[in-house]
Amino acid sequence: MFVTKPRLFLEYIFQNRFIVPSFNVSNLEMARAVIEAAELENAPVMVQTDFINFNYAGMDELSAIIRSLAEKSAAPVLMHQDHPGKDDNIFRTLRRGYYSVMYDGGHLPLTENIAGTARFAEAAHAAGAILETEIGQFGGEYQGGHAITAAAHDTAEMVQKGGADTLAVSVGSMHGQKSRLDLDLLSQIAESTRIPLVMHGGSGIHPDDIKVAASLNVYKVNIGAALIRGFVEGLEEGAALPPDHEPRHQQILRHVTAKLRDIARHRLSLFGASGHGRKLLEQLVVAKDDMTERVQRT
Numbered sequence: 001m002f003v004t005k006p007r008l009f010l011e012y013i014f015q016n017r018f019i020v021p022s023f024n025v026s027n028l029e030m031a032r033a034v035i036e037a038a039e040l041e042n043a044p045v046m047v048q049t050d051f052i053n054f055n056y057a058g059m060d061e062l063s064a065i066i067r068s069l070a071e072k073s074a075a076p077v078l079m080h081q082d083h084p085g086k087d088d089n090i091f092r093t094l095r096r097g098y099y100s101v102m103y104d105g106g107h108l109p110l111t112e113n114i115a116g117t118a119r120f121a122e123a124a125h126a127a128g129a130i131l132e133t134e135i136g137q138f139g140g141e142y143q144g145g146h147a148i149t150a151a152a153h154d155t156a157e158m159v160q161k162g163g164a165d166t167l168a169v170s171v172g173s174m175h176g177q178k179s180r181l182d183l184d185l186l187s188q189i190a191e192s193t194r195i196p197l198v199m200h201g202g203s204g205i206h207p208d209d210i211k212v213a214a215s216l217n218v219y220k221v222n223i224g225a226a227l228i229r230g231f232v233e234g235l236e237e238g239a240a241l242p243p244d245h246e247p248r249h250q251q252i253l254r255h256v257t258a259k260l261r262d263i264a265r266h267r268l269s270l271f272g273a274s275g276h277g278r279k280l281l282e283q284l285v286v287a288k289d290d291m292t293e294r295v296q297r298t
């Protein structure tokens with residue numbers, strides 16, 4: 001199912017206290033692998049594209065691939081726009097049917113970040129979508145240099161004034177690198193925000209920390225680097241296979257897809273998402289409309 005009721009999707013995950021992986025994809029093989037993994041795990045999944053993915057594959061092309069695979073799938077698939085690169089891309093993805101988008105203002109002073117968040121929360125909500133905003137910087141690949149840790153009082157102010165549905169907080173994870181989370185800080189942020197939280201740099205977060213994060217309001221963890229590594233390794237392994245009946249390039253890419261499917265299944269299972277797909281699907285089918293209120297713990 002291509003999910004068009006993002007708040008219901010969010011509410012189910014938040015109330016059941018598990019995490020949905022959001023996988024970055026830039027081609028057909030990656031998108032197919034993660035959606036097939038969700039079907040095999042009976043899990044919901046998020047499939048996301050950032051400006052780097054768009055630069056490679058094109059926004060129209062990539063969103064059409066994800067959407068057509070999601071529409072045919074038995075798993076609930078929420079398509080998400082990750083780091084937009086420039087703000088205008090948020091409007092462009094909303095026009096292309098993204099029901100979850102990210103505003104990327106973590107590098108700005110807090111007041112500017114809040115103002116930008118409020119602007120794009122309004123635009124997203126008018127389109128029936130949810131908005132993720134970011135506090136602090138995850139650093140590592142894409143954002144360059146060191147992470148800037150989120151401060152708990154900033155996150156509380158952002159939630160009050162920004163109106164975003166979810167908040168990405170930098171508490172130790174880094175794009176493309178191994179990490180341990182600052183769980184005390186995450187606990188303070190969970191207490192002061194009470195809305196669903198997001199981690200970037202999820203490929204390298206220690207598995208023990210993932211389990212605790214799910215109990216501290218984290219509902220979504222981004223997975224990019226693990227699939228990139230898997231794709232490249234899969235190509236090398238595939239090229240070393242003895243030829244079979246299939247055209248050589250397809251044989252190699254089929255091997256890559258199978259490898260990525262296994263990587264995605266492992267994350268879905270580790271995050272506690274396995275087994276929730278059909279239950280969530282039924283709720284999405286039955287509901288006439290999406291929830292109007294922001295998902296928040298009382």
Ligand SMILES: [Zn+2]
Binds near residue numbers: 138222
């Ligand atoms: Zn990120």
